[in-house]
Amino acid sequence: MYMSSKLLRGSLETIILKLLSEHQELYGYEITQLVEEQTTGGIKLTQGALYPALHKMEAKGTLSVETRSIGNRYRKYYSLTKKGKTEVAKLLNEMEQFLASLQLILNPKTA
Amino acid sequence: MYMSSKLLRGSLETIILKLLSEHQELYGYEITQLVEEQTTGGIKLTQGALYPALHKMEAKGTLSVETRSIGNRYRKYYSLTKKGKTEVAKLLNEMEQFLASLQLILNPKTA
DNA sequence: CTCATATACATAAGGTTCTTAGGTATAAAT
DNA sequence: ATTTATACCTAAGAACCTTATGTATATGAG
Numbered sequence: 001m002y003m004s005s006k007l008l009r010g011s012l013e014t015i016i017l018k019l020l021s022e023h024q025e026l027y028g029y030e031i032t033q034l035v036e037e038q039t040t041g042g043i044k045l046t047q048g049a050l051y052p053a054l055h056k057m058e059a060k061g062t063l064s065v066e067t068r069s070i071g072n073r074y075r076k077y078y079s080l081t082k083k084g085k086t087e088v089a090k091l092l093n094e095m096e097q098f099l100a101s102l103q104l105i106l107n108p109k110t111a
Numbered sequence: 112m113y114m115s116s117k118l119l120r121g122s123l124e125t126i127i128l129k130l131l132s133e134h135q136e137l138y139g140y141e142i143t144q145l146v147e148e149q150t151t152g153g154i155k156l157t158q159g160a161l162y163p164a165l166h167k168m169e170a171k172g173t174l175s176v177e178t179r180s181i182g183n184r185y186r187k188y189y190s191l192t193k194k195g196k197t198e199v200a201k202l203l204n205e206m207e208q209f210l211a212s213l214q215l216i217l218n219p220k221t222a
Numbered sequence: 223c224t225c226a227t228a229t230a231c232a233t234a235a236g237g238t239t240c241t242t243a244g245g246t247a248t249a250a251a252t
Numbered sequence: 253a254t255t256t257a258t259a260c261c262t263a264a265g266a267a268c269c270t271t272a273t274g275t276a277t278a279t280g281a282g
Contacts, residue, residue, distance in 0.1 A: 006120075006121040006240080006241095006267080006268085007121045007122055007205070007206060007209045008121070008209070008240080009117075009120035009121045009238090009239060009240060009267090009268080009269090010116070010117040010118045010119070010120045010121075010238090010239075010240095010269095011118060011213065012239080012240085015213075015216055018216060018217065019216070022219070027259080027260095028259075028260075029258060029259050029260080030259095035216065038215050038216055038219060039212035039213075039215050039216065040215075042208060042209070042211065042212030042215070043209070043212045043213075043216075046240080046241065046242085047259090047260085047261080048240080048241065048242070048243080048244095048261095048262085048263095049239075049240055049241075051260075051261060051262085052239085052240090052261095052262085053239085053240095055261095056239095070259095071248080071249085072247090072248060072249090073247080073248055073249080073258080073259070073260090074259080074260080075258095075259070075260085076259090076260075092217070094116060094118070095118060095217070096217075097116075097153060098116050098118045098119070098153070098154070099210065099213075100153065101150035101153030101154045102122065102126075102150075102154075102210075104149050104150050104151075104153070105126055105129060105130070105146065105149055105150065105154075106129065106203070106206070106207075108133070108149060117238080117239085117269080117270095119268095119269080120238090120239080120240090120267090120268060120269060121240095121267090121268075121269095123268080123269085138230080138231095139230075139231075140229060140230050140231080141230095157269080157270065157271085158230090158231085158232080159232095159233085159234095159269075159270065159271070159272085160268075160269055160270075162231075162232060162233085163232090163233085163268085163269090164268085164269095166232095181230095182277080182278080183276090183277060183278090184229080184230070184231090184276080184277055184278080185230080185231075186229095186230070186231085187230090187231075
């Protein structure tokens with residue numbers, strides 16, 4: 001499990017929040033599967049990046065956790081807090097602004 | 112002079128190479144101006160990020176430098192080496208792939 | 223004419239965020 | 253029975269940036 005691109009730097013948190021804004025709750029491993037599926041393998045998260053990110057977001061108060069037993073195992077289900085919902089909107093907005101700027105560099109108007 | 116977004120992490124080198132693929136030669140300060148103009152202020156490079164990046168790219172062999180006197184001052188003009196031209200293509204390709212993947216997360220097909 | 227701002231280079235300390243590498247344990251598949 | 257998948261975790265180190273600072277010349281405003 002690897003991440004594939006240093007371009008991902010800085011966008012992991014936004015990606016996690018965005019997915020949780022569409023799924024109500026997700027556990028860590030599930031997030032890595034979702035990202036890989038939705039991007040058809042284009043983006044693969046490393047666990048070394050994912051878990052610390054989740055813990056950080058929980059500490060910040062944007063995510064809440066509920067540990068649930070599945071047979072002899074457990075999963076930690078994450079969901080957005082109220083603060084998290086505000087944060088998604090903010091980060092998605094920032095990302096769109098940035099991507100728009102980046103497009104201006106990548107595709108300069110030939111006008 | 113500030114950078115505005117942690118999302119820029121990892122894309123600075125690509126941006127510099129892309130601009131030099133369109134301008135033949137540019138000096139450092141000129142690059143910061145160009146980026147700010149082309150993105151209408153959306154992206155502002157910091158000198159603390161720019162100059163080390165230029166030095167690193169020169170060391171890697173993707174850029175060549177020519178120091179030129181302008182009155183009592185000097186400017187360091189950078190241009191793409193042969194290796195640099197190959198690198199631009201590669202990095203632009205990687206960035207497009209990544210952005211395409213990112214779009215799949217941001218705008219999941221509702222189909 | 224003087225003082226602030228713009229131009230133009232540079233480095234260094236520190237922080238964030240990742241990679242890489244390891245560790246533990248259960249479940250399923252070959 | 254052994255490998256692969258699931259599912260959590262941490263730690264050392266690297267990479268890349270921010271912030272702060274330094275130096276020096278040129279220009280513009282009052």
